[in-house]
Amino acid sequence: MTRLAAAALLALVLSPATLAAADGQQAAILDAYAAKARAADPAFTGFSAARGEALFRREWNGGDPRTPACTSCHTANPKQPGRNAKTGRPIDPAAASASPERYADPGKVEKHFSRDCKSVLGRDCTAIERGDHITFMAGQ
Amino acid sequence: MTHRILWLLAILILAYPGIDARAGGKTLPPVADPLVANLCGECHMAFPPGFLPARSWTAIMATLDDHFGEDATLPGDQARAVEAYLTDHAGDAPGGGGLREFMRWVAPGGVPRRITDNPAFLREHDFPERVWQRPEVVTRSNCPACHRRADRGLFDD
8 A cells, every 4th residue: 555655656746747847847946047137137148057067067165165066965967866965964866857846946946055055155156057057957 | 460560560661661662772753743854854864852952952943044064044934843843852851752861961951962972872883983984974963874764763773
C-alpha cells in the first residue's frame, strides 16, 4: 500500500501536467526579474545562460570562506547532487531538468538567492544575475 | 508471587527509563511538525528539540540573522511557530522530549547553543581526527553522515 502510494505520488510529481505547471511558474518568476532588470537598466535586453554559467562557475571569494563559489556546494556539474559545504546535508541538483520544483515557488527562490548570494558573493545578487542564473539552470 | 515479579519489573522500568525500546538511551523523538522539519531541514538535519533546553532554542531563534555564521532569518510568523514547537518539545520541557543523559550535562541556567559542545556528546564521539575529516562528514553536527536513522531519532548506531 505504501509502495502504491509512493508510486502514485511519483507519477503525480513527474506527470507532464505537474512539470508544465512548474515551467509556468518558472516563466512567471523570470518575467518578474526581467521587469526589475528593465527598471534598473533601460538597456536590458534579456537574460543570458552564458552569463548565468559564468556567475555559477566564478570563484567569488566574497562571503563565507567555506563557500567561495556556487560550485562549493552544487559541484561543477549542476545535474549532479551536491552537498552543503557548511552542514554536510545532501542537496538536490540545481539543474531544472533534475529538480523542476526548485524554480517553481517565488518565495523559496528569493529566500535561496538572498542567503546564498550573501554567502558566496558577499552581497545581494541583482535581478539580472538572478534571471541569468535561472536561465542557465533551465537549460541544464 | 506474580505480584512480586510485577512490582520488581515496575521498579526496574521506573529506575531505568532509558532501557525500554530506547536503544541504550540513544533515542529521542524526531521533529514531527512538517513546517519545522521543512524550514530547519532545508539547510541541515532538523535536530530533535530534546537535545537542548528550551532557553537554548529561544536564544537560537532570537539570533537567526547570525545562525552559526549564516543568515537564516525567517518571516515572523514562521519563526514564532518554529520557536513554539522547539521550546514545547525541548529537553527540559514538562514530559521531557529529551535525552536524560544530555540534559544532565547542561549547567543549571546554562544556555548551550551547540549540541556538539555537550560533554555527553564529546564522550560518545571521541574519534581520531581522520574520522571527522571524511568528506561526507563536513561538520560534527552532521548526524546523518554516520547515524543512518538519525532522521527517525535513532542514534544508537
